[in-house]
Structure formats: structure tokens, C-alpha cells
Amino acid sequence: MDPKSASNLSFILNKQKDLCFANRPLPSLSGPHDVLVAVNYTGICGSDVHYWQHGAIGHFAVKKPMILGHESAGTVVEVGSSVTSLKAGDRVTIEPGYPCRRCPPCLSGHYNLCPEMRFAATPPHDGTLTGFWVAPSDFCFKLPEHVSLQEGALIEPLAVAVHIVRQAVITPGQSVVVMGAGPVGLFCAAVARSFGATKVCSVDIVDSKLQFAKEFSSTHTYISQRVSAAENAANIKKTCGLPEGADVVLDASGAEPSIQTSLHTVRMGGTYVQGGMGKSDITFPIMELCLKEVTAKGSFRYGSGDYKLAVELVASGKVNVKKLISETVAFKDAEQAFEKVKEGQVIKVLIAGPNEKL
CATH class of the missing domain: 3.90.180.10 (Medium-chain alcohol dehydrogenases, catalytic domain)
Structure with a gap:
């Protein structure tokens, strides 16, 4: 041209x-x-x-x-x-x-x-x-x-998910809950599976998104209810067979209720990564963070190696x-x-x- x-x-x-x-x-x-x-x-x-x-x-x-x-x-x-x-x-x-x-x-x-x-x-x-x-x-x-x-x-949104998952340092055999089933949330679930996570639960408020998530990569899904964050977390744990909570929770929604539910869902000593962006300031369940000694991280766009890995995941057919x-x-x-x-x-x-x- x-x-x-x-x-x-x-x-x-x-x-x-x-x-x-x-x-x-x-x-x-x-x-x-x-x-x-x-x-x-x-x-x-x-x-x-x-x-x-x-x-x-x-x-x-x-x-x-x-x-x-x-x-x-x-x-x-x-x-x-x-x-x-x-x-x-x-x-x-x-x-x-x-x-x-x-x-x-x-x-x-x-x-x-x-x-x-x-x-x-x-x-x-x-x-x-x-x-x-x-x-x-x-x-x-x-x-x-x-x-x-x-x-x-689609490598760009996939690279965002790669960075979120890498921030969590997911290892084979772990359980992962992903809050949000939009494109980045769906990709987070797929990347987590490619990293060896054995249970991956997608959470959203739209049933059609969760139906797609189950077909795409998630092993479990949960449609969030109009109840407290603690109640939603209890339901997620029951649905996914995670009595102690998830090893890793990734928030790809940025919604305040999702963030609150995330901290109630992660297990003692687990890892929480915030990938989605919503309001600048929210009410945050800091007691859950402290009493569980949760490792909490932010995630912003993508960094060194993320784009290259995203291309490899697509080329290999893993995503x-x-x-x-x-x-x-x-x-x-x-x-x-x-x-x-x-x-x-x-x-x-x-x-x-x-x-x-x-």
C-alpha cells in the first residue's frame, strides 16, 4: 500500500x-x-x-x-x-x-x-x-x-489481563475468582487457566455474560445478588467449592460492590489484585484485608513482557x-x-x- x-x-x-x-x-x-x-x-x-x-x-x-x-x-x-x-x-x-x-x-x-x-x-x-x-x-x-x-x-486487552494475572503470581493448582465478565475479565479467567489454575469462577450481574464465560474458560460462574458483600462472598465460596475462600481474587470490574465482595471472598493469606477502575474513592473493607493478611496489588495497563506473552498465548491456542x-x-x-x-x-x-x- x-x-x-x-x-x-x-x-x-x-x-x-x-x-x-x-x-x-x-x-x-x-x-x-x-x-x-x-x-x-x-x-x-x-x-x-x-x-x-x-x-x-x-x-x-x-x-x-x-x-x-x-x-x-x-x-x-x-x-x-x-x-x-x-x-x-x-x-x-x-x-x-x-x-x-x-x-x-x-x-x-x-x-x-x-x-x-x-x-x-x-x-x-x-x-x-x-x-x-x-x-x-x-x-x-x-x-x-x-x-x-x-x-x-485483541492482543491489547489480552495484555491487560496478562499483567493482572502476573501481578497475582498464579501457580498451578490454585483457585481464582474473577470479578467481572467483560472482555478483560474473560481474558483474566483464560490466562489464569493457562497458568494452571484448576478452579476459575467468573462473577457478574449479567447472566448472558456468565453463560459465555462458562463456554470460554471458566469452570464455575456466579451471578451476583442484591445482598451484602459478605453474603455474596459466602455464596461464591459455596458455588465454587471453596470453603476457605479463593487463593486469588482478581477484580476486573472496578465496581464498589465487587471490590467489597472480593475482600470477603479471598482466603486467609491469599492474594487480591485490583485491575478494574471505577470511582476514585470507595468504601473499602479494610478489616478483611488486615485480619486475613491479604496481599493486595494494583494493576495498570501492561509492562515488560506482557505483550509478547499475550501473542504467544494466542499463537499457541491457549487463549x-x-x-x-x-x-x-x-x-x-x-x-x-x-x-x-x-x-x-x-x-x-x-x-x-x-x-x-x-
Whole structure:
């Protein structure tokens, strides 16, 4: 594909609840280690929908028009003079956040905590729902021949789940409860199984999501009730055959009741990882945390090795990301696709790039 004769049409959020399409200038390589990628497919993330509906996530506020999207895969069309790992024509999944590489978190191997992180579709930075994207070559991961570009677009949310599970240090034979059965929660359950967890229970408030979770990777499911966190936890333990509680609880929902239930569900000396983000401040059952001596960790995006492992899990068949793809739509239908995601009608929608023929 010749970028100069192709479209760089972009899907743009002007401000809260104000979307449009517009052509943007073709980006150019900014350094010898960069690559130019033609974007083939992009998944819709909950954060994209949140920015559209609310104009902000925490202190990240949309103050000027911003291209949405960050779950993408594409085809390399140009490489910088120092790039040796990729060539034109290579199919890649794009890791969409670029750290400074020089600060203490970066130098200690935790680049996801870089204060200078430039993350796609996080204000003020544009995202990947566009025709062409420039990225550092080491943040583009070549897809094996048998892994499709559509699967490549789901590596990003899978990498989020990989990081959550790695934070928990799950070992073979452990029991795991995953709060939330959205895409990241489903992937957490699948990754936990691939790490050797023998019991994996998915918890949600929507029965259809739990039906899918059971088909996808979970050994048990529980639909949360309108009862106290302690009662829900007791029911989860009974349903899953975990009288002492779960070895590991992963929250992929960010919902306050789920977080509270999580601390009641984890066993004495167990591990709890917070992956989902909701309200900035919540009522937290600190007594459960202390009396059980729970190891509690946060999880933010993904870090060193997570993207590579996510690709390997898909390539090996251990995680079948294709099952989560509800449909793929043309670029011109992006807004309607966002509406479907907002209404909860689908699990994961992919938007074809503006130069992609369906």
C-alpha cells in the first residue's frame, strides 16, 4: 500500500458526545527506530466509550479533538533507517503506549508507570482509529502467520489481563475468582487457566455474560445478588467449592460492590489484585484485608513482557480471542458500533481501517 495515495480518515471525539470523521495529515517517521503502520483493525474499549459519553476519565479530560482507539493491529508500510526487526509487509499488533525510557520506573522495568507515558486515545494524545500510525519498532509485535490481524487487534486487552494475572503470581493448582465478565475479565479467567489454575469462577450481574464465560474458560460462574458483600462472598465460596475462600481474587470490574465482595471472598493469606477502575474513592473493607493478611496489588495497563506473552498465548491456542469478536464493521459505521458497545449488545466489536475492504 502506498500511504500517499491511501486514506488517513480518522474517527474523532471533538468533545463529550460529539463524534465526527475527518481526514488528518499522513504521519511521518519521527526517528530511525520508528515504523509506519497501516491500521487494519481496531477494537472498541470501554475507555473509548467512557471518553465519548463523559469527556473524561479521572483527571484525563478531553480538551481538544482527539482520535479514539488503541486496540489495533496493522501492516508495516515503512521502516526507519535503524529498524532491523521489521520490514514493509509485516503484520503487527501495536502496543499503544510509549514511555520516556529514562525515568526511574522505566529503568527499573516498570515502564507502564512512566509519568511521561504517551498513551493512544488518552488526552491529549490521539489514538489509532485512523488510516496510519507511527510507533517505535520495539512496540510493534510481529504476528505469526497463523494469527489473523483481527486476533492481533485483541492482543491489547489480552495484555491487560496478562499483567493482572502476573501481578497475582498464579501457580498451578490454585483457585481464582474473577470479578467481572467483560472482555478483560474473560481474558483474566483464560490466562489464569493457562497458568494452571484448576478452579476459575467468573462473577457478574449479567447472566448472558456468565453463560459465555462458562463456554470460554471458566469452570464455575456466579451471578451476583442484591445482598451484602459478605453474603455474596459466602455464596461464591459455596458455588465454587471453596470453603476457605479463593487463593486469588482478581477484580476486573472496578465496581464498589465487587471490590467489597472480593475482600470477603479471598482466603486467609491469599492474594487480591485490583485491575478494574471505577470511582476514585470507595468504601473499602479494610478489616478483611488486615485480619486475613491479604496481599493486595494494583494493576495498570501492561509492562515488560506482557505483550509478547499475550501473542504467544494466542499463537499457541491457549487463549482463543476469536470467540470474543461479536462483529467487524466498516470504518464508516464506527459510531453505530460505539452505540452497540455502550448498550452492552456485544462483547467486542472490531472496526476495519479506512483502507480495509470487508
